[in-house]
Amino acid sequence: EVHLLESGGGLVQPGGSLRLSCAASGSTFSNYGISWVRQAPGKGLEWVSGITDSGGKTYYGDSVKGRFTISRDNSKNTVFLQMNRLRADDTAVYYCADPADFWGQGTLVTVSS
């Protein structure tokens, strides 16, 4: 079983940047594709981005393409989400997860002036 812990959330102004981290422990992390999924206040789950187990392929949702970049460092059991040109509608709790298996606790990102 994989356990995930997100960090790096916080308050940022519109147009700013943040880098989220997702640290994994437990089973062999490098065997799993990992995604970032977000949930705006009072809303449902929205898939943001995903990366394959080796890091060789990355995928993005339409709302973040060209602004967010996902990466991973399997030697450090960590996945990252670099978020640039942030907008108010990016405000959400960001979870790292295997969307059909294990989930982290989430980190809150607030984009506001």
Added chain:
Amino acid sequence: QAGLTQPPSVSKGLRQTATLTCTGNSNNVGDEGAAWLQQHQDHPPKLLSYRNNNRPSGISERLSASRSGNTASLTITRLQPEDEADYYCSAWDSGLGAWVFGGGTKLTVL
């Protein structure tokens, strides 16, 4: 990206049976099935059923998942107060190259 379709709300009485549905297409639910997640207020989602309809360790036998064509279902028997939560389905969409979610069903136990 197009998502999966779930009814916004379901209400059932204590100790009754609730069946939640999740409809997609042949590229997602109809391809590799859907996982089911439960979310209580201010908590992260929790896996209830894998895409192959198996339950993870520790999940109650009152829950069972199934699939017919492009529609996945989650049945919860003998409803308890703690079953009141939001339920989401998730599936990989091979056509979109993306994970898709249902909009969620709020289950109320009366």
